[in-house]
Amino acid sequence: EVQLVQSGAEVKKPGESLRISCKGSGYSFTSYWITWVRQMPGKGLEWMGRIDPSDSYTDYSPSFQGHVTLSVDKSISTAYLQWSSLKASDTAMYYCAKTNYGGNSVQWFDPWGQGTLVTVSA
Amino acid sequence: DIQMTQSPSSLSASVGDRVTITCRASQSINSFLNWYQQKSGKAPKLLIYDASSLQSGVSSRFSGSGSGTDFTLTISSLQPEDFATYYCQQSYSLPWTFGQGTKVEIK
Numbered sequence: 418e419v420q421l422v423q424s425g426a427e428v429k430k431p432g433e434s435l436r437i438s439c440k441g442s443g444y445s446f447t448s449y450w451i452t453w454v455r456q457m458p459g460k461g462l463e464w465m466g467r468i469d470p471s472d473s474y475t476d477y478s479p480s481f482q483g484h485v486t487l488s489v490d491k492s493i494s495t496a497y498l499q500w501s502s503l504k505a506s507d508t509a510m511y512y513c514a515k516t517n518y519g520g521n522s523v524q525w526f527d528p529w530g531q532g533t534l535v536t537v538s539a
Numbered sequence: 540d541i542q543m544t545q546s547p548s549s550l551s552a553s554v555g556d557r558v559t560i561t562c563r564a565s566q567s568i569n570s571f572l573n574w575y576q577q578k579s580g581k582a583p584k585l586l587i588y589d590a591s592s593l594q595s596g597v598s599s600r601f602s603g604s605g606s607g608t609d610f611t612l613t614i615s616s617l618q619p620e621d622f623a624t625y626y627c628q629q630s631y632s633l634p635w636t637f638g639q640g641t642k643v644e645i646k
């Protein structure tokens with residue numbers, strides 16, 4: 418079974434750093450990009466960026482460029498999303514997803530991880 | 540960035556109703572359009588990819604159509620388990636973007 422399992426909920430203070438994880442299993446981890454998506458409380462889905470686990474190449478949404486860092490450790494089939502200095506506005510649910518592709522270059526997200534809730538509060 | 544606009548933002552429907560949700564892109568995206576279902580407190584789930592391809596394991600009452608800028612998701616006969624929020628998403632150009640969501644509620 419293909420699945421992505423994310424790390425548990427985090428409660429942090431503004432200014433603190435954080436790294437959350439997403440572990441893939443049941444497929445060739447280095448053959449598919451991993452996408453990260455933010456969902457703020459009561460809001461919709463926002464694409465943050467993607468990473469190629471084979472070479473760690475990344476693409477970021479301009480809205481998140483410079484605020485977060487994507488990385489992978491392919492030896493343990495795990496992708497990471499990290500912040501160096503959290504803000505209260507980073508409070509959200511964060512999802513990772515396996516990025517599949519079709520013959521015409523269309524790409525889609527499946528499956529998704531279960532989500533990691535990040536709460537940033539003084 | 541390509542803007543994705545869904546309509547309506549919410550709708551109320553009864554079990555057995557035919558439901559149609561529309562997604563419009565701010566520029567042509569060919570068929571690079573996917574649909575996801577998100578139930579309360581759960582991760583999104585892929586329903587349709589490449590505008591009209593049904594994801595394996597998804598009920599055939601879900602269907603997608605469209606190309607260019609206008610797309611639709613149709614639920615042929617609404618079931619109790621279909622009450623959720625639905626999102627479209629384009630993968631034509633970076634940054635990939637989602638619609639704002641359509642919440643389907645029980646009438």
